[in-house]
Each structure stands twice: as C-alpha cells, then as structure tokens.
Amino acid sequence: MTDAVLATRGLVAGYEPDLPIVRGVDLAVARGDFLVLLGPNGAGKSTLVKAITGLVSIHAGSVTLDGAEISTSPIHEKVRHGLAFVPQTENVFTTLSIEDNLRLAAQVLPRPGRAGRIAALYAMFPDLAARPRTRAGALSGGQRQMLAVARALVVEPRVLILDEPSAGLSPKVVTEVFARLAAINATGVTTILVEQNVRAALATAASRSGRAAILVEGRIAHEGPAATLADDPIVAELYLGARREPEPAA
Numbered sequence: 001m002t003d004a005v006l007a008t009r010g011l012v013a014g015y016e017p018d019l020p021i022v023r024g025v026d027l028a029v030a031r032g033d034f035l036v037l038l039g040p041n042g043a044g045k046s047t048l049v050k051a052i053t054g055l056v057s058i059h060a061g062s063v064t065l066d067g068a069e070i071s072t073s074p075i076h077e078k079v080r081h082g083l084a085f086v087p088q089t090e091n092v093f094t095t096l097s098i099e100d101n102l103r104l105a106a107q108v109l110p111r112p113g114r115a116g117r118i119a120a121l122y123a124m125f126p127d128l129a130a131r132p133r134t135r136a137g138a139l140s141g142g143q144r145q146m147l148a149v150a151r152a153l154v155v156e157p158r159v160l161i162l163d164e165p166s167a168g169l170s171p172k173v174v175t176e177v178f179a180r181l182a183a184i185n186a187t188g189v190t191t192i193l194v195e196q197n198v199r200a201a202l203a204t205a206a207s208r209s210g211r212a213a214i215l216v217e218g219r220i221a222h223e224g225p226a227a228t229l230a231d232d233p234i235v236a237e238l239y240l241g242a243r244r245e246p247e248p249a250a
C-alpha cells in the first residue's frame with residue numbers, strides 16, 4: 001500500500017534471540033485509519049506494538065513511518081517522527097499532578113510552544129482542565145487513561161498506538177474512552193488500538209470506517225474492514241464468543 005503511514009514488512013520480534021513472538025507480520029496502516037488489533041491472549045499483540053515503538057527487539061524485517069525506515073531508530077527519534085505510544089501500565093506519573101504530567105511530556109517540545117500545546121490539550125480534555133492540580137494517582141481509571149492519551153498527544157503525533165486502554169475500566173467508561181479515541185482519530189491522527197474488548201473496539205473502528213487485524217501465534221490470521229470482520233462467522237466463533245448453531249438432526 002503506497003499511502004501507508006505506518007508499515008511493517010516481515011517483522012520478527014521477541015524478548016530472546018531464538019524465541020520469536022512476532023513471527024513475520026506485514027501490516028500497512030493507511031493515513032488516518034483506525035486499526036484495531038485483536039487476538040487471543042498471548043498472541044503477541046503487545047509485543048508487536050512494542051516492537052514497532054522500539055520497546056522490544058526486532059530480529060528481522062522492517063518498520064517504516066511515512067516510508068522512512070525506523071526499526072533501528074532510538075525511541076526519542078520515533079517520537080520526533082510522529083509515533084506516540086500509550087502503554088498498558090505505567091503510562092502516567094501517579095505521584096505528579098495532571099499539570100506536571102503534561103509539562104513533563106511537553107519537555108520534548110521547543111520551550112515557546114509548550115504552554116500553548118498544554119492549553120490545546122486542556123481544551124480537548126475538559127475533565128483534566130477542571131482539576132490540573134489533582135495527583136494522577138488520585139484520578140479514576142478513565143480519567144487516568146485520558147491523561148495518558150493527552151500525554152501521548154503532546155507531540156501532535158501522526159500515529160497513536162494504544163495497548164488495551166480499556167483494561168480495568170467499567171463498560172460505561174470504556175464507551176467514553178473509545179468515543180474520545182474516535183474523536184481524536186477524526187482529527188486525522190492514525191490510530192492503532194490493541195484490545196481485548198473486541199465488540200466495543202470493532203464498533204469504534206467501524207464508526208470511523210476503520211479496519212481490524214487478528215493476530216494468532218504471532219501472525220496476522222485475518223484482516224479486513226472492522227464492520228465486516230464483526231460479522232465473519234469464523235471470527236465471531238473464535239473471538240466474539242458466538243457459537244454455531246448445531247446441525248439439525250437428520
């Protein structure tokens with residue numbers, strides 16, 4: 001795909017040299033797309049996004065951002081090139097206030113632009129703007145997740161990757177968080193969402209005419225529009241808890 005903003009080719013990655021977890025992934029994410037990455041526990045979803053963002057060793061293959069090879073770039077270079085990552089845990093500094101969390105993230109920006117960018121983020125996240133001096137550790141799960149997303153957006157990324165932002169949140173809060181992610185995607189930020197919350201994630205991606213990919217044992221097993229993947233009987237049976245009707249007795 002020529003207009004892919006982020007692409008992997010033959011990506012092999014893992015924690016030990018002889019034990020690949022990601023086993024040859026070709027992924028092409030179009031500019032502005034909303035891609036949901038699904039798959040069973042242990043399939044390698046987190047490992048794949050960590051390899052893309054530079055937190056896990058790449059054994060073979062390539063990662064390109066707007067056509068530029070970034071697989072060997074240090075993490076701060078990747079951030080500078082527009083790749084932002086919200087990890088599943090430890091994504092905010094719990095002992096610091098909301099304001100200080102944002103200020104710390106903004107330190108990568110030129111000094112004159114920092115206050116303006118934080119003000120823009122407060123406009124995007126009124127919940128955070130209402131309590132800038134609250135310690136991040138005292139926030140609700142949903143608010144904390146929003147702070148983590150706001151921190152990632154400080155650099156105005158081209159691509160935002162999130163690893164299970166719904167973990168530990170109630171269904172109502174998940175709906176709010178996903179709606180916010182859809183709104184962020186609507187501003188043009190290419191979004192890659194790793195999720196266990198399959199139905200809600202597919203519905204969110206479908207609302208943005210997005211795509212879904214299913215990773216099984218380190219390889220992409222299915223890929224397609226999120227709206228149609230949810231209706232695929234094999235996918236439904238394997239990943240959405242649907243059961244095929246038993247064959248009628250002869």
Ligand SMILES: Nc1ncnc2c1ncn2[C@@H]1O[C@H](COP(=O)(O)OP(=O)(O)OP(=O)(O)O)[C@@H](O)[C@H]1O
Pocket residue numbers: 015021039040041042043044045046047048196
């Ligand atoms: N830090 C690590 N060191 C060694 N092995 C790891 C590490 N993190 C994960 N693994 C292994 O990599 C494999 C894939 O894990 P990963 O977390 O990428 O899967 P996942 O698809 O994101 O799963 P889940 O949906 O359960 O989070 C698992 O076998 C896991 O045990």
